[in-house]
Amino acid sequence: MPSSSVTISSKCTILPDRNSPIIKTTLKLSVSDLPMLSCHYIQKGVLLSSPPLPPDSLIPLLKRSLAATLSFFPPLAGRLSTDAAGHVHIVCNDAGVEFVHAKAKHLFVASILAPGADVPSCFKEFFVFDNTLSYAGHHMPLAGVQVTELADGVFIGCTVNHSVTDGTSFWNFFNTFAEVCRGDKKISKSPHFSRDTVFNSPAVLPLPAGGPSATFAGDEPLRERIFHFSRESILKLKLKANRKRVNTEILGKESNDGWRAVNGANGKANGAVNRTDEISSFQSLCGQLWRSVTRARKLDGSKTTTFRMAVNCRHRLEPRLEPLYFGNAIQSIPTVASIGELLSRDLHWGADRLHQNVVAHDAATVRRGVQDWESNPRLFPLGNFDGASITMGSSPRFPMYDNDFGWGRPLAVRSGKANKFDGKISAFPGRDGGGSVDLEVVLAPETMAGLENDVEFMQYVS
Template sequence: MRSAKGVVRILFERIVKPRPGAAVGGEAPADHPRRCELSLWDLSMLSFGYIQKGHLFSLPSGDPPVEVIVERLNSSLSIALWHFYPLAGRLATEIDADGRGMFVHIDCDDQGAGFLLATADGVTVADVLAPSEDVPSFVSDFFPMDGAINYDGRSLPLLAVQLTKLEDGFFLGYSFNHLVGDGTSFCHFLNAWAEISRSKADGSGHLSKPPVLERWFADGRSPIRFPFTHEDQFIERFSPPPLRKKIFQFTGASIGQLKARANEERGTVKISSLQALGALMWRCTTRSRRLPDDQKVGCSLAAENRRRLRPQLPPAYFGNSFSVIAFTATAGELLANDLGWAAGMLNHVVASHTDTAIRGMAEGWMASPWVYRISGLDRHSIIIGNSPQFDMYGCDFGWGKAAGLRSGSENQFDGLIWSYPGREGSGSIDLEVWLPPEVMSSLESDVEFAQVVSTAGNGE
């Protein structure tokens, strides 16, 4: 098992630019605007890190050769960037004429995306999957621009991709600026890029779901004036405490049983699989932290806004469109009640996230803009992001289904949980969890948790 830093060596780095006039099914734009304004949802992400997610592919035979893979990826990425042109730009800032605020937008000048080729000598697919073990520390080196925050997109690419050769496969890691889009948009881009990559040998073909690039503004007006004039007023670079990072796998059968239990205890049929699983994680991590009964503890969920707005935003809306919603209780209250109580509280919060609630949040933000800061997050709570509904395993570049999914070290903090679809499908879910070492050890031995979790790791 390889775990030491320095395993990964960068072989080369280049810039991939959009292919002008790329004709993919006759749908590519003849031209595009130079300026892309940013919505309130986009601007609130200025101080967070890039989205860092990646696919692990097993190719024991070494076919196709890495040179063919690189060429296919570069050619298809060039076409994809022409459709998703904000990703090829850079952030730009302007101080307001009165000197009391600033404007932030994407300068869509086609500077291009980053592409790196690397090698991890001696590392195998099995080493990365690491069943029943923590995610190896070297996995963070599979992602470019590690440590960058979204505001750094003024000089750094808004998208960078790293292909890392392993002994019997490769890892494709993506760093995607969160101001450009959320997890839904990120997954949309990846699947569009993969569609182009596998369509023809020359990397051209049909794009079945073009992006909708016009941004949503709460009052119908843009650009948004940000009430800051210097980055020190809204930017932080957070250094987390020592944390363990581990993958926990839940089968479709165990999730189904958990959901049925939560609904029966609550006397309803409305609780979803993720709400039931979120309630389990909330209860078990709270118990593992050994908090006093009067300690406030919360469970936050990233709620997608597109389908909740009236009128709805298009499913292909490319940008950020989500809110973080939460329910808070005391540790004593949470653990004195059953799973159904906790899941029912989460279900109520989700059901209350309506068009009216979203617009109310938007009005509040416009009256007093702010950005997410990791240091402001409650270390006694958990936050569940990403989504098992994202079709990450359907992202086929032409080499078949990925062997696993992993994330980088972006935005890590005590209580962060990323949710993914399980590789086996059938309602399975994988959770990637960050906790302090002593809390993680306690969680692993928690009786309620052990009754539901299938395996740690995402191996075969």
């Protein structure tokens, strides 16, 4: 693997290309936004083939496109501000976002996408605002874009304040950026900025002077790999979790159900709540991951393990939130089990517990979660505090590959080093679509080695 050093060619601030329609207004952070003030900015990006434009044409095009996109997303060009009562707001003041042009011409696409290898460290250099907590949005841009030229491709990395967006809002912004760049005259999905929701609250989150600290160390040795699961492998997992006989006839029947498989717990963009007794494909995959990582950790059977996932609440409320509500509309669902029981039972046992928790997370549960936070406002405790936890983020339903900037779909999706710790998993759609999934798995080195030797898990990996 060649050196991963990246050279910065230029930096600038990009302003919206016209005055924002909500200029000088504010959006108050909600009970779903505020806990994220101690989380790093979201860092996600797309690896693209070489564009048909030279750099002296490409970079101005991307700058113009970003300026136009910000006009549809004015909060991202603003800053955070805390009022005298302690409420945190987004001030839509058109202060702009950071844009960086970088080069790593010694890196080739094939070398950084080598299958079966750890994710190379170069991807961590393709993003701005490393190790920046979302509270820093009081004095820093709420978003930034870095465009890195490679030997035979380009990486567009987007970094956005996590107290301002969740995954749904993040990818709507990213998709719109690509849409504008490829020349579409109108955007297809306008964000919805209403704050008249159950998440809007008079509660104040007490914060220390100068802001919060990260809730996890961030300096532990880690390994990171992408595990790919084909549609066929995931359908086999689903059948196993539901204790069905696996044969060609059943697989053929199951293959006609599309990717309704992820209707359950699939990160921050869950589809419709699965109201049946059937464990979904994604819940089945999560159940297998939970078993195999826990086994690889070699912990005492009397200890408890937690599988935590964030779920989209937009469709769970009555009345429903706008699908493109801008901000965080997520809650965390923890599922707890004793290690001994999780490992002594079959896949169905653990996957069904995940499934039951997701099904139970209805409108009443969402409202109880809001009330619970209001009674004790607190930051989100991101991390693996007991050494036995797994945190699932992102979603295979996010439109990550709908980012054609004008010269083709992404070759891959990757993230930076933000919010990564032992047990942090992110779910991406597979590039081949059709229900395939990529899991970005971050583990302690010895646990990753155990997972790679776990036959029960690796038999499903492509």
